Amino acid sequence: MGQLLPRLWRYGLVLSRQKHLAEDLVQATCVRALERAGQFVAGTRLDRWLLAIMHSIWLNELRSQRVRQGQGFVDAEQALSFDGESQAQDHVLAAQVIKRVNGLPEAQRETVFLAYVEGLSYKEIADVLQIPVGTVMSRLAAARARLAETAPAKAHAGHASGERR
The missing domain is CATH 1.10.1740 (Rna Polymerase Sigma Factor; Chain: A)
Known part of the structure; x- marks a missing residue:
């Protein structure tokens, strides 16, 4: 443990x-x-x-x-x-991502954490949160859409020009 x-x-x-x-x-x-x-x-x-x-x-x-x-x-x-304001200058992008993720509704935020930080499968997330797998998928899709809406302009500009990161 x-x-x-x-x-x-x-x-x-x-x-x-x-x-x-x-x-x-x-x-x-x-x-x-x-x-x-x-x-x-x-x-x-x-x-x-x-x-x-x-x-x-x-x-x-x-x-x-x-x-x-x-x-x-x-x-x-x-x-x-x-x-989360004490981020160092060289972690500005990470701080922006954290801020945007923290702006998600609680259900989406914890689902995003379990999927992308802990690496759990949809089924494992569903088991942890005691919700259907479809709800996990829906929460992640909604979180992705919301994060895409609030993405910094700089990220959109690079994506629109076809630039790879």
Whole structure:
């Protein structure tokens, strides 16, 4: 499990958008995994199981925030913030991509993360998020379309001229 901590932390950061909350999510995930170790199916992937546990913990946290605040909906954008402004000058493009991805709705953002950062298949994403594979495909298509709409003008100019990158 120790080897998977960086991946868990990254996913926790994608979900929560705050370092201290990501650390809390990782800790809660590890505790729950140890408590329920008997539920792990031998021969399956431990990383997928842990990501599913973390996703479940995060959903439960959002639900409990809604109950505590007496609201019918908790907007993750409003409730949590992400400090991505400290990017170094040589990481400007990466910071722009991160900013655009963070601008996606939560469901699309976490689906993009699982697909493109963690490299999960559509079926594996569906299992982690407990949604149909078609929904995964739809979320990724919508995210791609939205990211293409907000692509910097410089990227469009290079693409339109046929220039390869």
